[in-house]
Amino acid sequence: MSEVLRVNPIACDGHGLCAELLPELIHLDEWGYPIVDGRPVPEELLSHARRAVDVCPTLALALARRERVEANR
Amino acid sequence: MSRVAVSEVAPRAELPRLLAAVRADGSPVPLDKHLAVYGSPPVRLGGRLIDLVEASGLTGRGGAGFPTATKLGAVAAAHGRKFVVANGSEGEPLSRKDKALLGCVPHLVLDGAALAATAVGADEVVVAVGQGAARERSALTRAVAERTGRGLDRVRFQVAAAPEGFVVGEETALLSWLSGRAAKPTLVPPRPSERGMRGRPTLVQNVETLAQLALVARYGPEWFRELGTDAEPGSALVTLSGAVSRPGVYEVGLGMPIRDLVEWAGGTTEPVSAYLIGGYFGSWVAAADAERAALLDSQLTPLGASLGARTLFLLPGRVCGVVETARLARYLATESAGQCGPCVHGLDAIAGGLERLARPERVDLARLERWLEQVRGRGACRHPDGAVRLIASALEVFAREVELHAVGRCSGEGRVVLPTGTAS
Numbered sequence: 097m098s099e100v101l102r103v104n105p106i107a108c109d110g111h112g113l114c115a116e117l118l119p120e121l122i123h124l125d126e127w128g129y130p131i132v133d134g135r136p137v138p139e140e141l142l143s144h145a146r147r148a149v150d151v152c153p154t155l156a157l158a159l160a161r162r163e164r165v166e167a168n169r
Numbered sequence: 170m171s172r173v174a175v176s177e178v179a180p181r182a183e184l185p186r187l188l189a190a191v192r193a194d195g196s197p198v199p200l201d202k203h204l205a206v207y208g209s210p211p212v213r214l215g216g217r218l219i220d221l222v223e224a225s226g227l228t229g230r231g232g233a234g235f236p237t238a239t240k241l242g243a244v245a246a247a248h249g250r251k252f253v254v255a256n257g258s259e260g261e262p263l264s265r266k267d268k269a270l271l272g273c274v275p276h277l278v279l280d281g282a283a284l285a286a287t288a289v290g291a292d293e294v295v296v297a298v299g300q301g302a303a304r305e306r307s308a309l310t311r312a313v314a315e316r317t318g319r320g321l322d323r324v325r326f327q328v329a330a331a332p333e334g335f336v337v338g339e340e341t342a343l344l345s346w347l348s349g350r351a352a353k354p355t356l357v358p359p360r361p362s363e364r365g366m367r368g369r370p371t372l373v374q375n376v377e378t379l380a381q382l383a384l385v386a387r388y389g390p391e392w393f394r395e396l397g398t399d400a401e402p403g404s405a406l407v408t409l410s411g412a413v414s415r416p417g418v419y420e421v422g423l424g425m426p427i428r429d430l431v432e433w434a435g436g437t438t439e440p441v442s443a444y445l446i447g448g449y450f451g452s453w454v455a456a457a458d459a460e461r462a463a464l465l466d467s468q469l470t471p472l473g474a475s476l477g478a479r480t481l482f483l484l485p486g487r488v489c490g491v492v493e494t495a496r497l498a499r500y501l502a503t504e505s506a507g508q509c510g511p512c513v514h515g516l517d518a519i520a521g522g523l524e525r526l527a528r529p530e531r532v533d534l535a536r537l538e539r540w541l542e543q544v545r546g547r548g549a550c551r552h553p554d555g556a557v558r559l560i561a562s563a564l565e566v567f568a569r570e571v572e573l574h575a576v577g578r579c580s581g582e583g584r585v586v587l588p589t590g591t592a593s
Contacts, residue, residue, distance in 0.1 A: 104356055105509035106549045125543045127514035 098136035099159045101145060105129075107156035114148040114157050121145065136162065182388075182395035185420045186404050187380050191273045197308040200315040203276040210280040211386050212323070216245060218288040222382060224390035226402045231256060231338070231375030232450065232478040233551075234466070237382065240372060243362035244289040247370030251291040253324075254347065254366060255282045257298045257305070257376040258331040260338035261448040262500075262588045263480040266406035267376045269418040271298060271305040274380070275312035281379030283322045284386045289372050292324050296376070297331040297343055306330060335449065335504035339550045340373040342506065353506040354550035377406055396422035401465050405476070411445075411483035411586065412438045421464055427481065428460045440486040443566050445587075447477025449497060450555025452562035453490065456483075473562055482587065489581025490567035491574050494560060495520070495527035500589040501556040512553040515544035519560060529574035538564070 101121060110128040120141055122130045137145045137159065149157045185191070190198045190206040198206075214221075223238035244251055255278060259267040270278055282294045298306045306328060313326040332352045336342050339354045340361055346352035347366045365371025374382075381403060385393050394402040401423045407430065410416040414435025421430060427444070431437060444459035446452055452474035454462075459481075462468040466475050484490060502516035522537045541561055544553045564571060573580055 103547075104549075105511065105547055106356055108510060110510050125511060125515070125547075126518070126540070127510055129510040129514075129547070131543065131547070 098162055099142070099145075100134055100136055100162055101132040101148075102158045102160045103130055103132055104156045104158070107154045109154050109156070111153050113151050113153070117148040117151065118144050122148065130157070182392050184396070184404060184422060186384055186396075187270065187274065187277060187377070187406060188418075188420045190277075195273055197272065197312060198274050198276065200276055200312070200319065200321075203274070207277070207280075207384070208387060210284055210321075210383060212284070212287065212321075214284065214288070214386055216288050216290075218284055218382075218386050219245060221385055221390055225385045225393040226390070226400075227378065227381055227385060227393065229375055230377035230381065230405065230479070231340075232261070232448065234476075237374065237378055240362060240374070241285065241289055243360070244291070244370050244372040247362060250369050251289060252366045252369055252371045253282055253286040253289065253291045253294045254340075254343065254361075254371055254373045255294060255296040255376050255379055256338075256340060256343060256373055257296060257302075258337050258343060259299060259302075260333070260335045261450075261478045261480065262335070262590075263408060263410060263445070263448050263482055264478050265408045266418045266479065268299075268302055268305050269406070270376055270380055271296075271302070272308050275305075275309045276316070277380040277383050278376045279309075279312055279316060279322075279326065281381070281383035281386075282326070282374075283324050285372060285374065285379060285382055286324045291372065293327070294324050295327045295329050295347060295366070297329045297347065299333050299337075300330045301333055335501070336506045336550070336552055339552065341550065344371060344373065353508055354548075354552070356549045396424075398424050398465060398467070400467060405464070405479055407464065408478075408480045409434050409483075410480070412441050412485045413483050414438055424463050424465050426463045430464065430481070431460075431483070437483060438485075441483045442486040442488075443484045443490055445480075445482040445484065445559075446474045448480045449501060449559060450551065451475070451477045451480070452558060453484075453494075453566040454562070455566050473565070485584075485586065487582045488584050488586050489527070489570060489579050490563060491523070491529075491570045492527045492579070492581055492585065493587050494563035494567065495523035496585060496589050497587060498523045498556065498560055501552070501559070505552060506550070509548040509553070511544050511547035515540055515547075516553060516556055519544070519556075523560065526571065526574050527579075529577050529579050531575060531577070534564075534571070534575065 115122045219241045227237045229235045257267045341355045361371045441456045498520040502520040526532045
């Protein structure tokens, strides 16, 4: 099952650790908040993605199964 | 399809429907008069109402246009204690239709709320009205007392004075407040139908949707569909304002040409350059384009617009669209609930850029457009998306004025017209 990164924008305070750890998939906007695209996380980056999720100080970053994210919008 | 709801003596399918009983002085229609005009609500309909609403094609009239039967079905399928919330908070500054309904025909809204509650298995209804709408609240409170005295409903009604503010129109913000928390949006999912007011499955419907539902329950889906088109059936309340002789709330059949509505309202009071369609989450459309279109999403979508909150504002040609848009951008930035970084910082930056452009001052337009792109879709609610949509449409429709401003000129006469305070 492919997984995607998902930011909870209410919880996110823009610490930016995720973009440090996973620049391939996360970059920051001009105000320091992470932008993730909705694409599935490639297999080879999954462990890095999990690490980024784990270090988020506000628990705002998550790996989610794809259909849940689509139901969100 | 069930036919039980179709009254033997359905009234004429023409207009007015929702406003059929409205009195000349706008005072609330009392229960006796209401029942004389529409007949008794079919209280034994129960869950069969959902099939009728499904067949009618009724969609939410609060702005998002979600199919009403789908929401009803989701809450009906949930278990345990449930609530119905009739959302009449009407945070949209250009809209008056919900206040018109609540103040003039409160029983139609209460009929719809009671029928919907019975259909989904709820026995408590909260009608939320803005704190500033004192007249509407007292009309509702009196109407509830009338019904209780008569033993008309099997549900309990509570009238709540919701805080003012644009973002309170977001149903999750309203539900947070009704649950004793701050009136701020929450992340979806969970949807209100799963976890809404006080964590219980909750049906949230705009008050016009409920009033329409009360008529579908009585006269049936075929009757409802005698107005509008197959894809966009029924009547709708539209709030018309700006450079028009008789601004106000009009009930139209969906598909009415915009030009006809303006004529009905006595025509324009001065030349008009653009229409703001769908409220402050809506889009600017050049007047010539708007006046060739009908009140249908199918015709407005190609123009980059949609009916949304069903408001039309006519911008006078001598008023600067860039200045107005800068004012709207600042208003929307201020109305952010302040929870999501991209909304807080992005809308503030965008409003700042537009304010400089409005002055007029040179700004980096490419940067402004990049900000719009970056903010879209990055809030917990639709607030940043709606704001971005409005501003992007302005940059397109007022492109010539934007160019003028970029070289330090403005063709406006210095007047401002759009309301940006708290609606009363």
